[in-house]
Amino acid sequence: MQQTDPDAVLRDFGRLVRERACLPADRRAPGPLRTGVDLGTANIVLSVVDGAGRPVAGASFPSTVVRDGIVVDYVGAVSVVRRLKAELEERLGCDLVQGATAIPPGILPGNAKAIANVVEAAGFEVADVSDEPTAAARVLGLRDGAVVDVGGGTTGISILKDGQVVFTDDEATGGTHMTLVLAGALGIPIAEAEARKTDPAAADEVFAIVQPVVEKMAGIVTRCLAGHQVETIHVVGGACSFDRFVPLFAKRTGRVVVRPAEPLLVTPLGIALYGNAGALAGRAS
Ligand SMILES: Nc1ncnc2c1ncn2[C@@H]1O[C@H](COP(=O)(O)OP(=O)(O)OP(=O)(O)O)[C@@H](O)[C@H]1O
Ligand SMILES: [Mg+2]
Structure with missing residues (x-):
């Protein structure tokens, strides 16, 4: 199994986010791109990984539309996610279809549903909802x-x-x-x-x-x-x-x-490593 240094992967991802860059299409592993949507209290972050679970692009926006896993401004949250999605799609030159999200451990099912609804309303097929520290653990292997x-x-x-x-x-x-x-x-x-x-x-x-x-x-x-x-x-x-x-x-x-x-980027990146992407990237799934 391929092994990756989490710090090196995170630094690469940080550079992609800050420079508003993306991994060129000819360097991406085959397979559908996967997107993680972290609806944080302070920041909303979208992370995109390739078929091998490597970071391809990401975007972050400071936000107050979600507090502690509870959506306090549904329309505002959908609008931010939709805008970041469109920005990334333009950068990547393709549509982002599948999206995953995460919730703080122990939040009520209704609140978890609201988080997933935001991701769906922003135009994603919701493929996974994990808990936040567990998503982070995937990145760290x-x-x-x-x-x-x-x-x-x-x-x-x-x-x-x-x-x-x-x-x-x-x-x-x-x-x-x-x-x-x-x-x-x-x-x-x-x-x-x-x-x-x-x-x-x-x-x-x-x-x-x-x-x-x-x-x-x-x-x-x-x-x-x-x-x-x-x-x-x-x-x-x-x-x-x-x-x-x-x-x-x-x-x-x-x-x-x-x-x-x-x-700041560990949990957001881990959200995108849902399904077998974490394992593909040489990490615990
Ligand atoms: N350099 C720094 N020094 C101290 N605090 C910082 C620094 N950079 C960011 N923060 C703080 O980190 C917090 C944001 O972290 P993060 O993006 O992980 O939260 P979030 O995912 O939006 O929130 P939550 O997971 O609780 O919903 C903010 O309170 C911000 O002030
Ligand atoms: Mg968070």
Whole structure:
């Protein structure tokens, strides 16, 4: 079976997204293109992979139409996905037919249906609905260990053993929570706090303020891991981007903590690796 370095694949995908580029048609593996639609609280991301599960193109848009897996603006969500789909189709020179999506673990069936409805209404045949940290695990080729997806609205936890998901949970804490804490501590508007949070020049000041949020997340994850033999935690999602996030998480959970390249893009790419695409790409399906 072909083996791929997840970090190299993620860096390639990151470049395709940022440069609004695509893998040329003559370098794509045969088979239908598959699209993953990540309806996140902070970002909507579409990822396209070829018949071998390699990234072909992707597009991201900051958005507030979905919160914690719940569609709060259906028309707005459909419109964003439709627009990103059209943009990618133009770039790729072909139609995107099959699409998959993902939900935070444990959301109610009605909310999961609404997520799938958005993808369908945007013009996709919905081929798969997986849970978010499980999608991330496909990219990382993970068969054993834990994936913690620290997104904008929620923190999803998935534990795998021998390639099977044995535990999932989703907790209402994430990057938005950090922004609220920062805004309160500094007495500044939320939009300003969001900008300050991602300003590398303010990293030390910001982390000192949001550290209790990270410690709370680590406490939640430690409780979830109790009773499971997990040595390594893979952290993904935008809110784990801080340099000091990984060492603090390792200290508080007592586990080895690793963060792949392009943490914001891991779950979105994994959503596109549904069916046998994950296995084709040399990863756990
Ligand atoms: N460099 C950075 N430093 C700190 N936080 C960051 C950075 N980049 C992005 N974030 C935060 O990551 C969050 C977005 O991450 P992500 O795109 O994984 O979330 P999402 O998938 O939209 O949300 P969810 O999965 O909870 O629905 C935002 O809160 C954003 O502020
Ligand atoms: Mg997410």
